[in-house]
Structure formats: C-alpha cells, structure tokens
Amino acid sequence: MSRSDWEVVIGLEIHAQLNTASKIFSGASTAFGAQPNAQACAVDIGLPGMLPVLNRGAVERAIRFGLALGSRVAPKSIFARKSYFYPDLPNGYQISQFEQPVVQGGAITIRIGDGEDAYEKTVRLTRAHLEEDAGKSLHEDFHGMSGIDLNRAGTPLLEIVSEPDMRSSAEAVAYARTMHALVRWIDICDGNMQEGSFRCDANVSVRKKGAEAFGTRREIKNLNSFRFLQQAIDFEVGWQIETLEDGGSFVQATVLFDPATGQTRMMRSKEDAHDYRYFPDPDLLPLVIEPEWIERVRATMPELPTAMKARFERELGLSAQDAGALTVTKEVADYFQAAVAAAGAAHAKLCANWVMGELAARLNKAGLEIVCAPVSPAQLAGLLLRVADGSISNAIARKVFEALWNGEGDGADEIIERQGLKQVTDSGALEAMIDEAIAANPKSVEEFRAGKEKALNALVGQVMKASRGKANPAQVNELMRRKLCA
C-alpha cells in the first residue's frame, strides 16, 4: 500500500482573539505586551466574589462573523463553564459556549494552489462560539517553578470550528489563510499570529480511500503560523499512515507540534481522560440577540471579498485570477479601489497590474504592509495616467515609481517634468537621432537592406539609448523603417 491509498481528513478549530478594547467579562485592557499581571483585574484573576459581565463589543464581533459566513446568528445562546484545573485558568473553569453557540453553520469558499492547477472548494462551518482566553504559563526557570501571567486571561476569543471538509494540508492552509484574511477584512481580529491573536488546532485523521467511517483523530494544538500548520499536518498524516500500515493503532489524543524537530508528540498534561463537566454558567444569563441588533450590524458590514471579487470581474473587466488576488486582503482591495477611483475605471486593468506587480514586489522587498506603502493610491494613479496617455513608457514609469517611493516628489507629473522624462514625440528631434544612428551604423543598415529584419531592432535600440528611453519605440520604429526604405 502507498500513501495514495489513504484519504486525509482535516477539520480546523481556529481561535481568533477579538479586537475589543476590554476583556470579554471584565473592564481590563486587552492590549498586548503589558508588564506581567498588570492587566489582570480582580475578575480576571478569579478573586472570590467576582462576577463576569459580558462585553457587548465581543458579541457584536461574533455577529459580524456570522453575517460574513452566512451563518445563523442564534437568537439565544448560552455560556457554560468548562472545568479543568490549570494554573493559567484562574477560576478552574473556562467560560465558553457549549450546547447553544452564538454562530451556527455557514460556509466559506477557499482557493487552493496557483495558476492552472488552482481549484476552489467550499468548507462548511460547524459553529463559532465566544469564550475567554486563558493566561500564559512561562516555563523559564524560576527555581524549578513556572510563572503565571494572567494578562491574557479573559481576552475574548471566537472559536471557529470547521466541518472535517479538508483533504490535504494545502487545503487546511488555504482555509486558515482565507479565514485569517476574513476576520481582518471584517475587522474583528488583528490577525497577529506572532502575538497569538490567531491560533489553529488541527484535527487530523486518515482513512482508506473509499471508506465511509472516519479514522481515529488526533488534535494538534496551538499552531501559530501557516508554515507550522502545514508541517504539523504533513508530519502527523505521515505518522498516522505509517503507524496503520505497520499494523499498529493509536488512540484519540491531543498532541503538540515541536517546530524544532518538525514532529508531533503527546501532551503529557492531557494524558488522563478529561471530563469538562460543562453546565450553564449560573453567573450569566442567556445571551439574547434581537433581530434589530443583527440588522444594525449588517448595515455596518463592509462589502465582503467574494462580492467584491465578482464586482471587479463584472464592472472592471478583471480576470477571475486578478480579481481574486486583489481581494485577498482588505488592505490590498482598499488600495486598489482607491487607485481605480483616482485613475478612472477605464484604467482598472493597468491599476491591477501595477498593484499586483511593481507595488507588490517593492513592498515585498522592503518588508512593508500595503497600508505603509510610501506611494499612495492617488500617486500611483497619477503615474498610470501618464503611462496610459503615452507620455511615458513602462520603463520610465518604473523609474518614476521608484522616485515616488523614495519621496523625491509629490506626484508623477512633477517628477517627469523635473527629470525631463517625458517621452520624445517631436518627429524633428527623433529624425535627427535616427539620422545619427543610420550614419553611425552602416553595417546594420546594410544588413537590413539585405532583408535582415532583426537589424532594424539594433538601430531602434540605438535611438532609444540616445533618447535615454524617452522616445516612443513604436514611433521610432516606424520613422526608421520609412527612412531606410526611402
């Protein structure tokens, strides 16, 4: 048997920290990076007598998410206590949602791969529920003890649970990336994976191709980069197949991924079977979301990436691939739309090429996010208008772009003017340069007249060089040909 005899089944649980100012059940700040425990208030550290009060902002973000995924936003949902002892869980229970989550169902379309091999797939959502984050255990050595920082305790989380619809690590990563872009698009999560704002757990199992029943799954916890997600799943899938093919078996378990070794291993602290003893939190009444509230939130929703992509294709005549690339993140889409607004819809394709081409490459080289691009959408539009009207060639446009990037001028026109980059179209000046080229390259002239078309290119090249790129190559070509054939 070989690996191709097996089907991989993956479901993801994503924990997205919601970007509220205060915690889900207390008025402490959620800002990242404070001194240890400086942002852990009496509720967050579970002082006796303290009570949770639900943050409206967290609920509103859950509603936004539900609307974006076409889910059912539950009119009534329940907060439950999930009990287990762990030092970073101050109350000994996590307040979460169990039987009646706030967001139920929904789906998201993902695109896997590039170019010819790319395909789309719809992944179904099981649910998304609100819960509180735990604190952090710091394992550096305090005389053989661990240090507990509860600043993160009580940060609102939306746990987004997919159906086991993914069939490869590539699909899992595409799903995670799409979800990552979406939560940022609808502005409910900052998506900062280094700070743990967006974390994935992957439920992985394998089964013989054609089998109906799912295999035993293992859950890989706390994957905080797309690369680790891919590596961890690939390792786990390999391990599961190898184990089964060797005639072995394994039990349902929770595992950790070690980036240093690239391997997964069992969590020691979860070895004994858990019994979370969920029950409705008696300190909290049911969360009731009236239809009016949902409608108010709906009115503030931005255009979603799928709708925007379709509009780009329909109204701006972009290809599906371009429209998809420009709606990968809200920031790119915003930039593109601002550039098109300034340049005019007729130049949308040119804007698209530049945003995905020169701008993206330059940002990548500089390691910048698009919101920090030194060239504004209006500046880019100004530049592209000069390309469109033939004032400058593409080659010159790249130079002007570089000048704008380096802050050498406020706008493309100013730079073109000051540096004398405007295309030379005056046929008198061009003819002088052509005559010069003919005079200086008798050999090429000879060859062309002998029927060697290629020789013309060399002569045109000479003129372009003499014009420092400002001549219009098509115009030079035509004039040169006329002269040589005269």
Place this chain on the structure above:
Amino acid sequence: MPLSNEQLMRLARLARLSIPDDKVDITRKQLDSIFILIAQMQAVNTTGIEPMSHPQELAARLREDVVTETDCRTAFQAIAPHTEAGLYLVPKVIE
C-alpha cells in the same frame, strides 16, 4: 447505585482532592446516602419539561466595551502565596 472506590478516586482526582485511606470508606458511605436522596428525583417524569437554570429567565445585560480597570497587581499579589517578578509561581507546568 453504590459508588465504587475507583469511582470515588476518579471523582477526587477530577476535583483535585486527596482522600486519605482511612477516610475512603466513610466518604463513600456518606456519598452513597446522598446519592440515595438525589435518586428520588428519578420518580418524576419530566419529559418535555424545559430545564430551568436560573430563577430569572431574563436576557444577559451587556457591558459597553470600555476599559475601566487599572493596574492593582501590587494589592492582588500581596495576598498571593508565592510570586516573583510580577508572576504567580507554581510547581513546574508540564505540557
């Protein structure tokens, strides 16, 4: 349904309590008598009855998303058993 020693030990472990050997039997007996009491509930047919988890069947009141708390770490850690560098210290956590 009398409780077995194994079940008692499992409950104790879930609840993070240790029951000394000489208290196991008496604890088990007392819990058994409580279980007999609460088993009386099974006499009532409650099919179709909606569970009631709270005396007030109202909706949750929500807080506005505003930061209202300031840093009280010094006061909170003054009553903590063991802290260092602003952290609560516990025996090594093994994941």
Place this chain on the structure above:
Amino acid sequence: MTPVPIFDAPVSALRRALDEKEISSVELTNIFLDRIEAFDPELNAFITVDRDRALAEARSADARIARNEADPLTGIPLAHKDVFCTEGILTTCASRMLSNFVSPYDAHVVSLLKQAGAVSLGKTNLDEFAMGSSCETSYYGPVINPWKPGTIAGGSSGGSAAAVAARLVPIATGTDTGGSVRQPAAFCGITGIKPTYGLISRYGTIACASSLDQGGAFGASAEDCAFLLSSMTGFDTRDSTSLDRPVENYAAIIGAGAPDAARPLDGLTIGVPRDFFSTGLNDEIRTAVEGALAQYRALGASLRDIDLPNVRLAVPAYYVIAMAEASSNLTKFDGVRYGHRAAEYADLVDMYCKSRSEGFGAEVQRRILTGTFVLSHGYYDAYYLQAQKLRRLITGDFERAFAECDLIACPTSPATAWALGEMSDDPVQMYLGDIYTSPVNLAGLPGLSHPCGFNAAGLPIGLQLIGSYFSEARLLTAAHRFQQATDWHLRRPPIAGSAHIPDTIDK
C-alpha cells in the same frame, strides 16, 4: 413606654436617640463592642471583630449626624456574615482555605452599608463556605445558640443570627442559599428575610451556589429587617443577575397605618400548603405555627389551603443544583493566587490536591465530590438536568399558588435547634431539614421567618412567609402587623435578658 436596655432597642429608637444626640454612635458602638467582648466567648458568633475600625466609622457617623446628613442607618452598628468581602479585614468564609484572606475590595452590600453610614463591628461565623444548616462546619468552631448552651444556632448564617438574638449587634447581614437566613433566624428567635433573587447584588459575596445565593437581613423584628434590607438592595452593573429596579423604603411602607386598625391584614389571603403540616413535622412546631395562623386570621387575613405537589422533591433537586454550582465555584481555590497553599508538595497536581484537602473541611469536600459527580459525563442528564426540570415544576407550583393567594405561610423548619453534634454523622438528615426553605430559593422568591413560639425546651420556633416576586414590602408588612399584635419577637435569651449594662432608652 417600656424602658428597655439600649442594646435591646429597635433600630427606629436608636435612630431617634442618635438624631436627638441622646447618645453618640461611638457610645453605642462601645456598648455593643463590650457586649461582644463579654458574651461572644460563649457564643462564638464572631470570627473577626475590629474595634478600632468600628470606632473610626462611628466617629465619622457622629460627624455626619452632626451635619444633619444622617441616613436611616448612619451610626447604627451592624455585623456582616463572613462571606461578604471587606477591604482590609479578613474574609474567611469560615474556611481554613481563606483563613489568611484579606480582600482587596468591598462587596457591593458592604459598600452600600458603608455609604449609609452604618458601623460595622466585625464579621460573623458561618458554616464553611455557607455549606451547612447548623454552623458546625466552621473552621473557627461552632456557633452556640444563645437560647441554650450546647445547642446549634442553625446555619449557614448562624453567627449573624446568634449575634442579633443575643443583642451583640442590633442588625446583621446574611446570605440565603437554601434557608441560610430564615432557618437560623427561626432557631435563634429573631426575624430574617431573604428577598427576591437579584435584588441584592452578589458582587463581592463569596459564592456558594450562584443561582440560589441571595443576601438577606437579620433583625429582632420585621421593622428592623426593613431598615437593613432597604440599605442592602440596589442595582449593580457588576453583577449580571442584579435587577434594575428602584430601591423601596420598606420601613416607611410598613410604618404606614392600616385602614382598619383592628383588622390590619384585612383583604390579605394567606395560602397554607397542607402537605407541609403532615408527616415529619414536629408536633410542637405544628401547634405553634397553627397558633400563628390563627393570629393572622384574627388580624383580618383569610387562610386558604394550597397545593405545592412538586415541592416534596425540592430537597434532592436543591442539593443537586447547589452542590453542582458549589463544586464549580470552589475550583478557583487552588492555592495559586490567594488562600491556603500546602507547605510541601511533589508537583503541581500534588499542590492542588494537598492545598484543597487541607483547606476545605469534610462537608465542603463531600459537596464538591457530589457536585463533581452530578455534572460528570454520563450522569449530567439524570441528575443535574433532571434537577433543573424539577426546578421548573416547583417554580410552576408557586406561580399557580400565587394566583390564589397573596402570601404562603408554613413552618420555617421541621425541627427546632438541635444539640451540637447530633447530626454530624448524617448529612442527609440535615439536608432534609431544608424542605420548607429550599424550594423558595429554587424559584428565586422572597421569604421571611419570624418567631411564633417556643417548644418545651425553651427553643424558638419560626414561621415562614413566602411571597411572589418583589413582594418584600408585603412580607414585611404582614410580619410587622403580626408583631405589633404579639410579643414573640420581644422574647430574649438569657444572655440578652441579663441587663448588665444600665443604659436604658424609651422604646
């Protein structure tokens, strides 16, 4: 005018005396502090007494009275059950777990009473974490009933009840999860009220069972309870279950005269659940309660038999819910951030187990284990969910009953106070004593207990009045009019009767 010792004066008389400068709050506070010093060693009603702090509060109360800015409780001494967090003072819950716990903040109830200018003398003893009906599970030792040495005071708010009964303090706060205000009030011969769930904020009240816990008030009379209760209620945004309702001035409401002075309860229909008087009820209690019902009829009320068919299963349903919630509420006590941590341990799990087993007493551990069981996988539906369904049936019984009557009257407890240790080995027997009180908590209704007689051994008997939601004023008014016509609430145990201190006051 009957002259009574000042320590036995009602709150209204103390108010008048303070306002007319017949006595200062500092003098009054000293009288009660001296009584605590003299008599509390016999009763063990207090865990913490803070003389300096009390006198400082009394001095500011005197200044406030001098500025004519007194509220009804300004300058009046009181005591808090030691479940209410008090900033800067030990809050123990009568547990070794919290025997070193000084709260960094005040409970809402404590803040309200501070704002009212009341003078807190200290913190009263209770069953550990309010789990018990006898005040024998306290880490600080049992509370003794002032009516009889060697007898329990009831629980869990037994310290507050005993302190008020012995006149070590005029009024005191308590909490009631399944009868913890009403039962010790009955056992100690005083009046106690637990209002509708949600009227008193639970912020800063160390939880026993969150959906059942509610603060309450103790006084020698319904009128004294009315003063205290008005100052304890009020909306609090920090408790999601706190109700946003205007605060009622109960003392003013009950003080208003009845149209027909001879029949002041004319028009009031009192429902009597006949099942409560059948098997299991002690004869002396039945006689006393029937006597009180006759008195209510004489005051103009009409009596009507009612049926509460599901209440017979209130005790198991109540204990399942109470233990489930308590087991969860107590998981925060892990020795990490506050409270008791074992001195030596091998690893993290060992630290948890040792700290918790050392920190919690036997009854608390029993309830944690039972609560853990009823919530655990495979048992949840049969126990916890079934209890929640019975809770709805029981609540429905009350709803139907209140369509036919204004109040329900019954015994507070099927027994009077028992001898220390008599039920220690039989927790279930003790639980069954909550039969009349616990259904009220399941439904979240208000309930009141007032004295209505004594048994042959000289121990008090209590009558419970149960009202529909937010009927506190009606409950207090009925009890007040009963007390205006009777003197059970004026009987004092020997400790309070032995007027060592000569100060007297016109009642």
